Amino acid sequence: MLLASSKVHRTEPPAPIVKRFLDYIFLECGLAGATVTAYQRDLREFTNFVQRESLELHALSITDIQRYLITLQRRGLALASIVRYLASLKVFLRFLLAERLLEQDLPSLMDSPRRWRTIPTTINYRQVEKLLLAPDPHDELYLRDRALLELLYATGMRVSEAVDLDVDGINLKLGYLRCIGKGRKERIIPIGQMAIDAVRRYLEMLRPRLLGEGFATSLFLSRTGRPLDRSNMWRLVRKCAAVAGIEKDVSPHTLRHCFATHLLAGGADLRIVQELLGHADVTTTQVYTHVDEAHLKHVHQKYHPRP
Numbered sequence: 001m002l003l004a005s006s007k008v009h010r011t012e013p014p015a016p017i018v019k020r021f022l023d024y025i026f027l028e029c030g031l032a033g034a035t036v037t038a039y040q041r042d043l044r045e046f047t048n049f050v051q052r053e054s055l056e057l058h059a060l061s062i063t064d065i066q067r068y069l070i071t072l073q074r075r076g077l078a079l080a081s082i083v084r085y086l087a088s089l090k091v092f093l094r095f096l097l098a099e100r101l102l103e104q105d106l107p108s109l110m111d112s113p114r115r116w117r118t119i120p121t122t123i124n125y126r127q128v129e130k131l132l133l134a135p136d137p138h139d140e141l142y143l144r145d146r147a148l149l150e151l152l153y154a155t156g157m158r159v160s161e162a163v164d165l166d167v168d169g170i171n172l173k174l175g176y177l178r179c180i181g182k183g184r185k186e187r188i189i190p191i192g193q194m195a196i197d198a199v200r201r202y203l204e205m206l207r208p209r210l211l212g213e214g215f216a217t218s219l220f221l222s223r224t225g226r227p228l229d230r231s232n233m234w235r236l237v238r239k240c241a242a243v244a245g246i247e248k249d250v251s252p253h254t255l256r257h258c259f260a261t262h263l264l265a266g267g268a269d270l271r272i273v274q275e276l277l278g279h280a281d282v283t284t285t286q287v288y289t290h291v292d293e294a295h296l297k298h299v300h301q302k303y304h305p306r307p
Helices: 014-028 033-052 062-074 079-098 125-132 142-155 159-164 193-205 207-211 230-243 252-265 270-277 287-303
Strands: 176-180 186-190
Touching (some): 014 033, 033 079, 125 252, 142 176, 142 193, 186 270, 230 252
Antiparallel strands (some): 176 186
16 A cells, blocks of 8 residues: 655656556556556646646646646536546546655545536437337348347446457356456346347357457457457447437447436336446446436426426
């Protein structure tokens, strides 16, 4: 465990320090590669700001942090993106403090991003049905696309988890899959019959043809037989949303939000939904109860004689 000291050392340029931090969270904290990459991407924004403003990391002030957030806001970034940048920065600053490379305890002065959490974008069940039925049955990749969409909605997996899902990680006979989530934590998620049927048809009738003479353990493959990546999954979901006539900005994560929201609306226990989503903290899952509350408020305002 890193411990802070009262003696602060002058820091080296930002880039080497960031690399030390990334090595620390990957090698010592055991964070997943995708998570480390996300930290690297977020902190690149901050180091660019530090260099542009000729700041010294060891002498950073809360005013500097506020100015950084203002630059993000002026760029037109969504609140969710700013929250993510702030969360990454807060962890990085804790690392600097523990390494005696920061004069002020800035993390303790920074507001918790949890307080800024916005209600996730969701679509209703009818829209989900239209989305799932959007792939063209005459398209050669129809079985794969349908299986992917059904599985995302049936399990609430993150897109990174769907990318990493191997064939041997899903048991269609027993109706569950083994998912590796954030922090390399494993969880078991049950699968509904419609998703089971869709995945089985894909495995039996299309995946062997996509694989050809090659070798790949990933469940979902591209047209060339390679593992399907996150970008392709995002494009697929957005394409199907457009075909379904859904005007909202829909992504694979929207199906994850719908999975949680629809379960809770149907009476599922919050702790069970937390387990299915792989949330470490139940307060992260509680945001979906606010979605339902927002729907109730809308219904009340629409139908009550004196709203």
